[in-house]
Amino acid sequence: MAPLGVALAGLGTVGAGVFALLRDRAETLAERAGRPIRVVAVSARDRTRDRGLDLDGVAWFDDAAEMARDADADIFVELIGGEDGIAKAACEAALDAGRDVVTANKALLARHGTRLARLAEETGRTLGFEAAVAGGIPIVKALREGLAANRISAIYGILNGTCNYILTQMRETGRPFDEVLADAQALGYAEADPAFDIDGIDAAHKLAILTALGFGTEIDFDGVHVEGIRHVSADDIVFAEELGYRIKLLGIARRTAHGIEQRVHPCMIPQAAPLARVEGVFNAVVAEGDSVGTTVFEGRGAGAGPTASAVVADIVDLARGLRLPVFAAPAAGLAPAGTAAMERHAGPYYLRLVVVDRPGVIADVAAALRDEQISMESMIQRGRAPGEAVPVVLTTHETEEAAMTRALARIETLGSVVQAPRMIRIESLVS
Amino acid sequence: MAPLGVALAGLGTVGAGVFALLRDRAETLAERAGRPIRVVAVSARDRTRDRGLDLDGVAWFDDAAEMARDADADIFVELIGGEDGIAKAACEAALDAGRDVVTANKALLARHGTRLARLAEETGRTLGFEAAVAGGIPIVKALREGLAANRISAIYGILNGTCNYILTQMRETGRPFDEVLADAQALGYAEADPAFDIDGIDAAHKLAILTALGFGTEIDFDGVHVEGIRHVSADDIVFAEELGYRIKLLGIARRTAHGIEQRVHPCMIPQAAPLARVEGVFNAVVAEGDSVGTTVFEGRGAGAGPTASAVVADIVDLARGLRLPVFAAPAAGLAPAGTAAMERHAGPYYLRLVVVDRPGVIADVAAALRDEQISMESMIQRGRAPGEAVPVVLTTHETEEAAMTRALARIETLGSVVQAPRMIRIESLVS
Numbered sequence: 127m128a129p130l131g132v133a134l135a136g137l138g139t140v141g142a143g144v145f146a147l148l149r150d151r152a153e154t155l156a157e158r159a160g161r162p163i164r165v166v167a168v169s170a171r172d173r174t175r176d177r178g179l180d181l182d183g184v185a186w187f188d189d190a191a192e193m194a195r196d197a198d199a200d201i202f203v204e205l206i207g208g209e210d211g212i213a214k215a216a217c218e219a220a221l222d223a224g225r226d227v228v229t230a231n232k233a234l235l236a237r238h239g240t241r242l243a244r245l246a247e248e249t250g251r252t253l254g255f256e257a258a259v260a261g262g263i264p265i266v267k268a269l270r271e272g273l274a275a276n277r278i279s280a281i282y283g284i285l286n287g288t289c290n291y292i293l294t295q296m297r298e299t300g301r302p303f304d305e306v307l308a309d310a311q312a313l314g315y316a317e318a319d320p321a322f323d324i325d326g327i328d329a330a331h332k333l334a335i336l337t338a339l340g341f342g343t344e345i346d347f348d349g350v351h352v353e354g355i356r357h358v359s360a361d362d363i364v365f366a367e368e369l370g371y372r373i374k375l376l377g378i379a380r381r382t383a384h385g386i387e388q389r390v391h392p393c394m395i396p397q398a399a400p401l402a403r404v405e406g407v408f409n410a411v412v413a414e415g416d417s418v419g420t421t422v423f424e425g426r427g428a429g430a431g432p433t434a435s436a437v438v439a440d441i442v443d444l445a446r447g448l449r450l451p452v453f454a455a456p457a458a459g460l461a462p463a464g465t466a467a468m469e470r471h472a473g474p475y476y477l478r479l480v481v482v483d484r485p486g487v488i489a490d491v492a493a494a495l496r497d498e499q500i501s502m503e504s505m506i507q508r509g510r511a512p513g514e515a516v517p518v519v520l521t522t523h524e525t526e527e528a529a530m531t532r533a534l535a536r537i538e539t540l541g542s543v544v545q546a547p548r549m550i551r552i553e554s555l556v557s
Numbered sequence: 558m559a560p561l562g563v564a565l566a567g568l569g570t571v572g573a574g575v576f577a578l579l580r581d582r583a584e585t586l587a588e589r590a591g592r593p594i595r596v597v598a599v600s601a602r603d604r605t606r607d608r609g610l611d612l613d614g615v616a617w618f619d620d621a622a623e624m625a626r627d628a629d630a631d632i633f634v635e636l637i638g639g640e641d642g643i644a645k646a647a648c649e650a651a652l653d654a655g656r657d658v659v660t661a662n663k664a665l666l667a668r669h670g671t672r673l674a675r676l677a678e679e680t681g682r683t684l685g686f687e688a689a690v691a692g693g694i695p696i697v698k699a700l701r702e703g704l705a706a707n708r709i710s711a712i713y714g715i716l717n718g719t720c721n722y723i724l725t726q727m728r729e730t731g732r733p734f735d736e737v738l739a740d741a742q743a744l745g746y747a748e749a750d751p752a753f754d755i756d757g758i759d760a761a762h763k764l765a766i767l768t769a770l771g772f773g774t775e776i777d778f779d780g781v782h783v784e785g786i787r788h789v790s791a792d793d794i795v796f797a798e799e800l801g802y803r804i805k806l807l808g809i810a811r812r813t814a815h816g817i818e819q820r821v822h823p824c825m826i827p828q829a830a831p832l833a834r835v836e837g838v839f840n841a842v843v844a845e846g847d848s849v850g851t852t853v854f855e856g857r858g859a860g861a862g863p864t865a866s867a868v869v870a871d872i873v874d875l876a877r878g879l880r881l882p883v884f885a886a887p888a889a890g891l892a893p894a895g896t897a898a899m900e901r902h903a904g905p906y907y908l909r910l911v912v913v914d915r916p917g918v919i920a921d922v923a924a925a926l927r928d929e930q931i932s933m934e935s936m937i938q939r940g941r942a943p944g945e946a947v948p949v950v951l952t953t954h955e956t957e958e959a960a961m962t963r964a965l966a967r968i969e970t971l972g973s974v975v976q977a978p979r980m981i982r983i984e985s986l987v988s
Contacts, residue, residue, distance in 0.1 A: 147706055147848060154773075157886050158705050256703070262849035264703025272687070272695025274589050275578055275869035342585075400855065403834060410853075417578060417866035418693035421856035422841075424831065425849060435848035438706035448879055455588050 127161035130445040133197040133225075135190035135216055136205030137170040140230060140257075142177050143434035144203065148441070149180075155438070159445035167197035194220035201226045201444055203437060209233035221245045221253070226449070228440040230257035230433055236331035236347040239338060240460065243452035252449045254440030259332045260285060260409045262432025263425040264439065269339045269413060270454040276415025278340040282378040282555070283411035284404050285332040285390075287427045288316045288323035289355050289375040293363075293392075294405040297372070302360045315407060325354035326375065326390040333377035337388050337463070340379065340413065342455045346388065349465030353391035357548060362478060365506065365519045366394050366550075369476070372402040373550065385466035393553040394476050401555065412555075469528035474503065474552040477520045479537065480545040483511050487542040488518065494536040495522065498529040515544050521552065558592035561876040564628040564656075566621035566647055567636030568601040571661060571688075573608050574865035575634065579872070580611075586869070590876035598628035625651035632657045632875055634868060640664035652676045652684070657880070659871040661688035661864055667762035667778040670769060671891065674883035683880045685871030690763045691716060691840045693863025694856040695870065700770045700844060701885040707846025709771040713809040713986075714842035715835050716763040716821075718858045719747045719754035720786050720806040724794075724823075725836040728803070733791045746838060756785035757806065757821040764808035768819055768894075771810065771844065773886040777819065780896030784822035788979060793909060796937065796950045797825050797981075800907070803833040807984065816897035824984040825907050832986065843986075900959035905934065905983040908951045910968065911976040914942050918973040919949065925967040926953065929960040946975050952983065 132148065134141055148155065148163055156162040167185040169192075187193035194202045194216040202220030204227060206213040213234050220227050227246070229235070235242070235258055246253045256266045260283070269278070284290050288310065295306045307324065310316035322328050334347040355375050366373045371394035380387045395402055400422050404410040409427025414420050426432040453460060481487045488505065495502060501523040509516060522530075534547050563579065565572060579586065579594055587593040598616040618624035625633045625647040633651030635658060637644040644665050651658050658677070660666070666673070666689055677684045687697045691714070700709070715721050719741065726737045738755065741747035753759050765778040786806050797804045802825035811818045826833055831853050835841040840858025845851050857863040884891060912918045919936065926933060932954040940947060953961075961980065968978050 143848075151706060151708070154708075154886075155706065157890060158882075262704075262846075263852055264699050267698060267703045268695050271874060272698045272870050273693075273866065274873045275582060275586065275866045277582070277585075398834075400834070403829075403831070415693075415866065417574075417862040417869075419857045419860075419863060421694055421854075423852070423854055425852035431848040432850060435704065435706045435846065438848075439703050442705045443702060446879075446881065448877075450877065451589075455585075459588060 129162040129164045130159065130201065131164055131166040131199040132201050132203055132441060133167040133193050133199035134165050134203045134205070135169045135193060136207070137168060137177055137179070138205065139430040140433045140437070141170070141205040142179060143430040144205065144437045145179050147434050147438050155442060159442045161445055163441060163445055166199050167193050169193045190216040191219045194225065195223050199225060201228060201441060203441065204229040204231055205437070207231055207233070209237045214238060217242060218245060221249050221251050224249055224251060226251045226253070226444050228254040228437055228444070230255070230437060232258040232328070232331040232335060236334040236345060239335060239345040240457065243457035246452055247457045253452045254444065255335070256440050257433045257436035259335055260411055260423070261425065261427040261429065262435040263409060263411065263423045263427070264436070265411045265423050266339060268423060269336070270450060273413060273415050273418055273421070274454070276417050278413060278415050280378070280380040280414045281336050281340045281411065282376055282380070284374055284401060284409050285329040285377045285427070286323055286375060287407035287409055288320065289329070290405070291315045291407045292324070293355060293358065293373055293375065296358070296360060297363050297367070300360055303356065303358060324356060326352040329375060329377045330390045333379055333388055333390055336411070337379040337386060338453045338460065341381070341386055342453070342461055343386065343463045344460045346463030346465050349388055349463055351389040351391065351468040355392055358392050359548070361517055362548065362550060365478065368506070369394070369504070369521065370397055371395060371552065372397050374401060376401070376553065378553070382466050384470040385464040387466045387471060389468065389471070392550050394550055395553050395555055399555045469526070469531070471527040472524055474524050475522045475530055476550045476552055478548040479518045479543055480515050481518050482542045482544060483514055483516045484542065490540050490542065491520070491537055494533050498533040500525045500529055500533055560593040560595045561590065561632065562595055562597040562630040563632050563634055563872060564598040564624050564630035565596050565634045565636070566600045566624060567638070568599060568608055568610070569636065570861040571864045571868070572601070572636040573610060574861040575636065575868045576610050578865050578869050586873060590873045592876055594872060594876055597630050598624050600624045621647040622650045625656065626654050630656060632659060632872060634872070635660040635662055636868070638662055638664070640668045645669060648673060649676060652680050652682050655680055655682060657682045657684070657875050659685040659868055659875070661686070661868060663689040663759070663762040663766060667765040667776060670766060670776040671888065674888035677883055678888045684883045685875065686766065687871050688864045688867035690766055691842055692856065692858040692860065693866040694840060694842065694854045694858070695867070696842045696854050697770060699854060700767070701881060704844060704846050704849055704852070705885070707848050709844060709846050711809070711811040711845045712767050712771045712842065713807055713811070715805055715832060715840050716760040716808045716842070716858065717754055717806060718838035718840055719751065720760070721836070722746045722838045723755070724786060724789065724804055724806065727791060728794050731791060734787065734789060755787060757783040760806060760808045760821045764810055764819055764821055767842070768810040768817060769884045769891065772812070772817055773884065773892060774817065774894045775891045777894030777896045780819055780894055782820040782822065782899040786823055789823050790979070792948055793979065793981060796909065799937070800825070800935070800952065801828055802826060802983065803828050804981065805832060807832070809984070813897050815901040816895040818897045818902060820899065820902070823981050825981050826984050826986055830986045900962070902958040903955055905955050906953045906961055907981045907983055909979045910949045910974055911946050912949050913973040913975060914945055914947045915973065921971050921973065922951070922968055925964050929964040931956045931960055931964055
């Protein structure tokens with residue numbers, strides 16, 4: 127069979143990893159794909175940079191969109207990144223030119239996934255994005271194919287390795303967020319500008335993609351409720367342990383009576399939950415289906431090796447002729463997202479207050495909760511320091527987010543409450 | 558597109574589950590498969606039994622092989638079971654007749670998988686078997702497609718839910734094997750004749766299949782070293798906890814200098830290992846690849862729902878036209894198994910002896926180990942009871958199985974050793 131020609135845009139660590147893997151594993155991959163796979167064209171910013179790759183006989187393009195349009199290739203692989211600009215233009219050009227696309231670009235898909243899926247369908251092509259979610263873990267394939275017989279009720283998981291590393295380190299060392307973040311940056315586990323990871327945007331991109339895939343809906347990134355981990359304190363971590371929980375940044379998509387919830391925020395989860403012991407830079411995704419029950423997929427969520435592994439798996443699928451609807455169901459048939467409003471979320475809550483230690487404070491807080499019909503589950507006030515500021519921790523039974531928001535606004539106005547109250551949602555993770 | 562016709566052999570709980578799923582989820586499945594999927598023929602032992610299924614318009618065959626040959630179907634689904642007999646004859650007949658086969662039959666594949674793969678290839682068909690390993694967990698798809706870019710160095714996991722349930726119960730209740738097994742039988746978690754599960758055969762079938770798939774070799778079920786869990790005592794479980802381990806029945810396939818090890822036996826694994834907290838009837842499989850690193854797949858390993866989920870996923874793949882080599886690489890290209898001899902296995906060991914409590918006994922045991930160059934790591938002798946039988950537990954540093962076998966033979970002959978020594982292999986599970 128004729129070789130499959132690949133045009134590769136982006137030669138950073140992942141792009142170079144894909145190039146090397148296709149070269150070093152050529153024989154095995156040809157056997158698995160039923161035909162040889164060849165990189166026929168590449169594009170990157172700087173032609174002169176030595177990447178340790180032998181580009182002899184490979185066409186060079188300075189412009190990725192031009193390569194997507196003009197290269198003599200079957201597949202266009204986009205490893206440039208960015209939600210707009212050249213990455214988007216090049217993917218569109220490739221689909222327009224009748225080429226399949228493989229991308230690791232979660233931002234692009236979270237913003238433009240539905241439209242790209244439609245474009246792919248119109249041109250009879252497809253778009254592979256295994257590498258865009260949870261690195262090397264084949265969760266896209268699992269949801270699109272392996273669990274195809276299931277009605278999915280929930281998908282959730284640890285989708286950002288940087289946050290998980292920071293939270294793990296905070297727990298293990300007892301050190302505060304800022305110090306641990308600085309260390310993570312020094313070690314290369316966090317970017318110089320860490321906002322994208324620690325504010326939850328990256329996890330939200332991935333969650334929006336998983337939601338579309340698992341529930342057969344259009345992508346609704348703007349509907350994802352997003353909170354990052356900046357406000358998780360060393361105190362919260364200690365209290366969580368004491369209460370039998372562990373704090374994780376989760377992305378959660380779940381069918382509810384009000385629509386599909388999509389939310390990314392720090393969660394307190396039971397220490398016995400499978401996700402609780404997923405530590406450090408690892409990712410894990412749980413999918414709950416009506417036939418299969420609960421399934422868990424775990425592995426490295428980032429890095430050149432895992433990401434290249436996923437990109438090449440997509441390329442091999444395309445070489446075999448596997449051409450599936452981008453989000454499992456035909457793009458025209460994707461249901462509107464119908465994302466549930468966050469105010470309708472219901473669950474138990476953890477609250478941490480800093481209050482002046484004097485009689486009546488807890489009574490005032492309790493009254494604020496009572497007036498919103500919120501039932502307290504536990505209260506911890508450690509130590510005594512009359513007249514000084516002390517932390518008080520409360521947990522509640524299940525309540526609606528809107529009621530909690532109103533109660534927190536009132537609590538904040540109490541004279542004895544000296545800091546904005548901190549709230550972390552408790553997730554039992556029991557389906 | 559024309560509907561895909563399915564001939565379904567076996568209407569037990571799984572077969573009935575598949576039938577119901579294809580009927581109840583028809584619209585979604587048609588959308589995902591790009592064409593309707595219809596059960597056009599069924600076969601089972603007893604036509605008169607009421608299974609709660611509406612078989613109107615579905616052809617009935619008393620003989621599965623006849624159905625495989627003659628039914629007007631594209632796919633033959635084998636849910637009869639058994640490594641020979643009608644299941645095998647019917648699968649062969651279906652492939653001969655140019656039909657694809659989907660099966661949940663691990664025994665059949667472990668015994669005849671290589672030959673069936675060759676037959677499928679000769680007739681231009683394929684054989685799907687996602688349901689044969691780890692129930693609803695899409696591990697076959699992950700190894701064949703999702704991790705296709707990787708050179709796999711090891712695959713291991715908890716492959717038998719019955720054994721895992723029994724070991725979990727023994728640990729949680731402190732009760733002995735026989736009692737827990739009887740309970741498991743009463744609850745339906747173990748068969749009336751439990752040998753197949755508790756002696757490790759079922760796990761060995763699955764391991765042999767995973768090995769072929771992950772390493773691109775012919776199936777070598779006879780090469781799998783198999784030990785079950787009958788000899789795991791309540792004492793072993795207590796000592797394991799004390800030593801920081803948990804006892805699990807694992808199936809392990811690993812590349813070594815002597816070939817690919819394939820072994821199923823009780824293991825002591827670190828309590829911090831991901832597999833240690835996979836409890837009850839759950840299964841979990843770990844795959845280690847050179848690009849992706851360590852990946853873990855977890856879910857229900859048995860039951861009508863999970864198994865039907867996997868069978869239907871295979872059917873949807875075939876409906877889409879996905880037709881891959883049975884064991885990822887073309888059958889003609891599968892390497893000989895080259896299974897490593899168990900005597901060449903190297904690792905640390907746990908030994909439990911029952912000895913007469915008198916001076917010099919440990920010295921005799923230590924000498925037997927020393928003479929085989931086996932280095933002791935720890936020794937526990939609880940309590941004192943001079944002149945009576947007491948348990949003594951030893952752990953060793955890494956040593957070769959052959960040396961351990963010789964040392965155990967000598968220890969058994971010592972006058973103060975009053976029972977056959979028990980040995981459990983320690984697995985660090987660090988790659």
